Amino acid sequence: MESIRPLLATPTFVLALVLLLALAFALAFAMDTPAGHQLPRPPSLNSPPPSLNSPPITMLPTEIIQHIASFLPPSGAASFASTCLCIRLAAGTQYLSALRASRTEILALLELLLADAPNNPIVNFPSRLLCADCARLIPIYIGCGASATSVFRKTWDLSTRYIVSSFSPPIFYTIMAMHRHGHQCDELLSRIAPPTTTRYTSSSGIASQHTVHYRIATTGPLLIRTQVTYIFPRPPLDDREHTLGSFCHHIGGKTERFSTTMKLVQTEALSGTGRSQPKFIDCNYCRTTVLVGARKLRGRGIGLFITWWKDLGDGRPADETWTDQIGLSTRPEKWRHVRHGTIPVVEAFEGQNARYLDFDEVMTRADWKELLRLSPIQ
Ligand SMILES: [Zn+2]
Ligand SMILES: [Zn+2]
Ligand SMILES: [Zn+2]
Secondary structure, eight states, rough: OTTTTHHHHHHHHHHHHHHHHHHHHHHHHHHHOTTOOOOOOOOOOOOOOOOOOOOGGGGGHHHHHHHHHHHHHHHHHHHHHHHHHHHHHHHHHHHHHHHHHHHHHHHHHHHHHHHHOOOOOTTESSSEEETTTTTEEEETTTTGGGHHHHHHHHHHHHHHHTTTOOOOOHHHHHHHHHHHHTTOHHHHHHHSSSOOOOEEEEETEEEEEEEEEEEOOEEEEEEEEEEEEEEESSOOOOTTTTOOBBSSSBBBBOHHHHHHHHHHHHHHSSSSTTTTOOEEEOSSSSSEEEEEEEEEEETTTEEEEEEEEEOOOOOTTOOOOHHHTSSSSSSSGOOOOOSSSSSSSHHHHHOOOOOOOOOOOSHHHHHHHHOOOOOOOO
């Protein structure tokens, strides 16, 4: 069923359904019409005879085309009408008022148009993006421009602040719509992730690395995992020395809950086995989980590992996972408690039980090698 559902909404499916219905109607009419009687209303005699290339549906009487359109949801009827001029003329305008009245139907139509549009050959991405905040398709190189709605401006500002600075809401909405229509989006997701950066600051002696990965969960939402790793010679690394911003709208690098945990893992790493326990910080108000851990690195000092996972929702603008995530509701009393002591976003991303996940486990070997290369041996 999972693989069929996206198919049900594609224009190709709509057309196939329409052809089937048309055939059924044609048969019904043929059987109901007594011999010698004319069919109720054939296509206008003034219209040019359909060429061999035009689809058989265009030869149907107008009433039947209208009848077919009446069975479709407004978005489906509009998509049907967009297939060719004769159908658009025949289908009439009965679906338009219902379409205009429903934002959900408008977005559904935009998704259908997007799913069928060819990719821009240069960027191998749809030439037009879906902006769900402005409820329209926008040219990829121009964006929403000066006519962007205030909702869109706010969403963009909040998402670059609380997700990652390169985050683009229209690209998010577009990828999620393509995903719903059966497109494979893994390659696109790896392209929109900012490249891994590794740097060493000689004044402080701190080497650091920043990595971002996106993944669409099997249950539908987009997940993002960000990793920041520091190697520094003299612990503890405190609030003044790191540049961590916000993990979400509710927890940041300067939040007491995080600062306390960071001090604790460093103390643990300096004693006993040289490794801290993995410590999870779970946001109470949105689907964000932070994992912190530290370990001693012989000759280099200490490694501090901070990873955070976020569930961004399914790309529909009213989705509560999304509005909680970017903090569109700014009054604390409005924040919903969504957590029950579990860390589902970590398990959805990693595909394993978070209880057995260690703090330095999700780092790739290549990233780790690069970080060690830049971090000098004392
Ligand atoms: Zn498609
Ligand atoms: Zn927009
Ligand atoms: Zn939060």
